[in-house]
Amino acid sequence: MSDTPHVRPPWDDYFMDITFQVAKRSTCDRAHVGSIIVKDRRILTTGYNGAPAGLAHCDEIGHLMIAGHCVRTLHAEQNAIIQAALHGVSVAGGTLYVTHQPCLTCAKMIINAGIQRVVYAGNYPDENAVAFMTEAGVRLERYPTTPAEVVAADQADEEEKEF
Ligand SMILES: [Zn+2]
């Protein structure tokens, strides 16, 4: 046995660590986003941002840019919710962990999928998404630790917004 006692991570740390692992599978390098949906401390589904199944990825053929956004990909939260539909798993009452704050489209899907709590790291300055989820009673919690790669992505987003 080692001298230092093993410290088990709290649940939010445990699930956010996994969420950042999921983000590494992203195929759009404009932002590597990961998401998982958890209920009763069990992971139900995972998702990362990338092209629809079977289609070429941004990593292979480049981004598909419209109005300053890459539209080739489904967002991580969307893929996590769609995976639940694909496999017939109810995510109602669940918690969604995500490496970035959800956008408005994802916020609307989160609300209608019955997700009750969203834990996010990083930032994605979308006031409407926050307002929608708050009005719908979704608990929104910012995860206190922000890894360096998320900070870099936030800064890139803010620079683009200045145009
Ligand atoms: Zn892309």
Ligand SMILES: [Zn+2]
């Ligand atoms: Zn989104």
